[in-house]
Amino acid sequence: xxxxxxxxxxxxxxxxxxxxxxxxxxxxxxDGEATILAGGTDLMVQTQSGRVGYKQRLVxxxxxxxLRGISEHGGRICIGALVTITELLNNTLVAEKVPVLAAMADxxxxxxxxxxxxxxxxxxxxxxxxxSIPPFLVLDADVELACLxxxxxxxxxxxxxxxxxxxxxxxRASNELVTGISFAVPQAxxxxxxxxxxxxxxxxxxxxxxxxxxxxxxxxxxxxSLSFGSVAPTAMRARKAETFLTGKKLDDETIRAAVxxxxxxVSPIDDVRASIWYRRHLVGVxxxxxxxxxxxx
Amino acid sequence: xxxxxxxxxxxxxxxxxxxxxxxxxxLAMLRDMFDLKGAKYACGEGxxxxxxxxxxxxxxxxxxxxxxxxxxxEVRTVEGLRATDKLHPMQRAFVDxxxxxCGFCMPGMIMQATHLSxxxxxxTRDGLKRGLEGNVCRCTGYTKVLDAVSDAMNTEGVxx
Ligand SMILES: Cc1cc2nc3c(=O)[nH]c(=O)nc-3n(C[C@H](O)[C@H](O)[C@H](O)COP(=O)(O)OP(=O)(O)OC[C@H]3O[C@@H](n4cnc5c(N)ncnc54)[C@H](O)[C@@H]3O)c2cc1C
Numbered sequence: 001x002x003x004x005x006x007x008x009x010x011x012x013x014x015x016x017x018x019x020x021x022x023x024x025x026x027x028x029x030x031d032g033e034a035t036i037l038a039g040g041t042d043l044m045v046q047t048q049s050g051r052v053g054y055k056q057r058l059v060x061x062x063x064x065x066x067l068r069g070i071s072e073h074g075g076r077i078c079i080g081a082l083v084t085i086t087e088l089l090n091n092t093l094v095a096e097k098v099p100v101l102a103a104m105a106d107x108x109x110x111x112x113x114x115x116x117x118x119x120x121x122x123x124x125x126x127x128x129x130x131x132s133i134p135p136f137l138v139l140d141a142d143v144e145l146a147c148l149x150x151x152x153x154x155x156x157x158x159x160x161x162x163x164x165x166x167x168x169x170x171x172r173a174s175n176e177l178v179t180g181i182s183f184a185v186p187q188a189x190x191x192x193x194x195x196x197x198x199x200x201x202x203x204x205x206x207x208x209x210x211x212x213x214x215x216x217x218x219x220x221x222x223x224x225s226l227s228f229g230s231v232a233p234t235a236m237r238a239r240k241a242e243t244f245l246t247g248k249k250l251d252d253e254t255i256r257a258a259v260x261x262x263x264x265x266v267s268p269i270d271d272v273r274a275s276i277w278y279r280r281h282l283v284g285v286x287x288x289x290x291x292x293x294x295x296x297x
Numbered sequence: 298x299x300x301x302x303x304x305x306x307x308x309x310x311x312x313x314x315x316x317x318x319x320x321x322x323x324l325a326m327l328r329d330m331f332d333l334k335g336a337k338y339a340c341g342e343g344x345x346x347x348x349x350x351x352x353x354x355x356x357x358x359x360x361x362x363x364x365x366x367x368x369x370x371e372v373r374t375v376e377g378l379r380a381t382d383k384l385h386p387m388q389r390a391f392v393d394x395x396x397x398x399c400g401f402c403m404p405g406m407i408m409q410a411t412h413l414s415x416x417x418x419x420x421t422r423d424g425l426k427r428g429l430e431g432n433v434c435r436c437t438g439y440t441k442v443l444d445a446v447s448d449a450m451n452t453e454g455v456x457x
Contacts, residue, residue: 013299016319016365036456037363042323042335044361054299058319060366110431112409115355116362201428203344251425 011053025061025177026148032174035061038082038266039116042125064125066177067120070094078144078182081120085132089114097185100135100192100211101212105117107131107196110203123163126170127205133235134211135194135229136160141183147176154260157180166269189215190223192292197274206230207274209283211288211291216297219249226287231266231279240259250295258291259284303359304368305401316362324348324359326367327374335375339433346432347407349412350374358431363410375404378411387411390449391442398436406432410446422452 013035019025028034034057044194046052061067067082070091075239079082086267088094089105095223108114108131123143124134142157172178186192192213198204209229213223224245229243241262247252268279299318308331317326324350326435327333327350336359337347340357345356350375378385384392397403406429413420413428420428425446432443446452 013319016302018365018368037366040363040366041358041361043341044363047320047339048322056321058365062366109343111428112345112346112349112356112358112414113361114432116357134313198411200430 002132010129011047011050013056013058014053016060017057018063020063020065022064022066022146022177022179023153024144025059026153026175026237028057028059028176029175030148033057034174034239035062038062038118038121039084040111041117042121050119057268062178070104072097075185076182077185077216079119080180081118081178083119083180085109085114085117085119085122086111086134088119089258098135098183098192099193100213101132104131104194104211106136107194107204123160124170124172124178125138125204126164126166126168128167128234129205129209129230130235131194131206131287133160133194133207134227134254135166135192136183136210136231137212137237138179138211138225138267139183139186139193140225141180141181144182145172145176146179147173157182161237169290172220181291186213187215187223189217191216191294191297192225193290195290196229197282197286205273208279208286210283210286210290210292212287214245214294216250216295219295221245221248221250221294226262228262228266228283230284231238231268233267236265238262238283240265245291250291255288257260259287262287299418302364302365303370306367306369307371309373315364321358321364321367322453323352323357323362323367323372323386326364327372329413333374336408337401337405340428341402341403343431344433345402345405346409347365347405348431349408351412353409354412354415356409357456373408375408378407385411387449388444390445394441394445394448396438396441396445398434398441400443402432402436406434406442408452410442410449414450415447418450420450420452422447425450425452 017028034053039059067080069080085108086106115215128155141160143163145224146155196206196209214224224242226238299320339345339347343361348359
């Protein structure tokens with residue numbers, strides 16, 4: 001089946017299903033004619049404003065326990081698609097092993113939205129400003145997908161760096177469900193930080209967001225990963241700036257040159273939230289701030 | 298027109314049934330089908346919190362909640378807070394502190410404050426502010442609201 005960038009075909013829903021198991025859900029999605037409902041915080045706003053229409057069937061996945069939970073096995077952490085932002089904020093495994101996700105969750109929307117908004121919905125909505133995406137990029141996460149093929153469940157993992165194809169667009173096929181996201185438990189000493197713009201602590205759609213991860217040993221930066229939101233059609237890794245920073249001592253000159261490198265990689269737009277000039281300015285400010293933060297540990 | 302589905306749920310402690318279009322939001326169901334006008338329609342996009350209700354012990358924006366998804370769940374609105382003839386302690390605190398202003402946003406504020414009080418009893422005053430970030434008061438009467446909620450939750454500490 002082709003990747004699902006199909007515009008909504010109609011606005012009236014003919015059929016509604018709320019499957020309780022993953023296999024029933026995959027059956028309900030098999031013909032590619034279904035809109036998936038998770039927390040609904042994007043879907044309700046987008047459909048009511050007419051920006052997005054429904055397909056003929058609405059499949060509510062919130063009854064599927066297999067899509068819940070945060071677990072660790074075999075050196076990897078798996079976060080179910082239905083895990084909410086509130087759960088990320090309060091989870092002990094997250095606090096211990098990937099605090100950057102809790103820090104991100106703390107800056108996400110409001111309490112009411114966090115209580116229902118899911119990780120799977122945030123990723124599948126594919127907004128360049130989706131807050132969970134820069135941290136998952138820095139963690140080198142894989143998006144886990146499942147579909148029915150010849151009557152059997154088939155799964156695949158897509159590196160999150162390859163998941164997004166444009167604003168609101170992904171490689172997910174219309175018969176596929178995102179079941180979760182997984183990543184290797186970060187190595188000892190790995191530190192990651194997240195920052196997003198906005199005068200208020202919450203309810204901001206960021207003009208620029210950024211995540212930086214790595215290991216600082218004897219003042220030298222290793223295993224550097226850097227990602228940006230809202231400065232390109234999709235959230236992105238800043239590979240050139242990463243390469244530049246790797247193995248370097250983090251002094252002022254290095255950081256200044258890293259900012260210049262990063263600015264070559266981004267392609268921000270002017271919109272209601274910020275101008276190109278301001279977004280580029282923020283890239284510099286935030287990169288300096290995150291490097292200082294990571295160095296401090 | 299979208300198809301309709303029958304749902305069964307608990308509304309303010311009572312079992313209820315409704316036949317709802319699958320794209321209907323919970324706020325519209327409460328106001329138009331159950332005549333519960335406490336939750337307000339204001340921004341319609343989850344920015345203002347005037348429609349806040351509690352579903353299965355979590356506060357939500359009812360304007361963004363699909364009514365069909367309430368099947369089998371427990372929905373609590375401001376009308377269901379008071380027991381018999383006595384106001385709920387959170388309502389009482391809002392009255393005692395004059396945290397009313399024009400009143401329009403207060404049912405949502407009270408529901409969010411009740412959720413905070415039920416789930417995070419030890420919150421500091423700054424924590425309360427963060428917890429109420431999703432509720433806008435158009436009259437900008439936040440200080441008395443914070444006083445009322447702090448009082449109801451016995452919050453320690455002063456405003457910064
Ligand atoms: C007031 C407000 C404030 C917000 N603030 C923020 C913010 O600070 N940061 C931020 O990043 N976002 C924010 N958002 C956007 C939104 O809340 C998030 O993107 C949220 O994570 C979406 O999750 P959901 O479960 O509600 O998704 P839904 O609305 O249910 O779904 C979103 C999209 O993903 C698809 N989908 C959902 N789950 C799956 C799955 N498992 N497999 C395949 N497709 C799926 C749906 O079909 C739909 O197209 C805000 C939204 C509102 C209304």
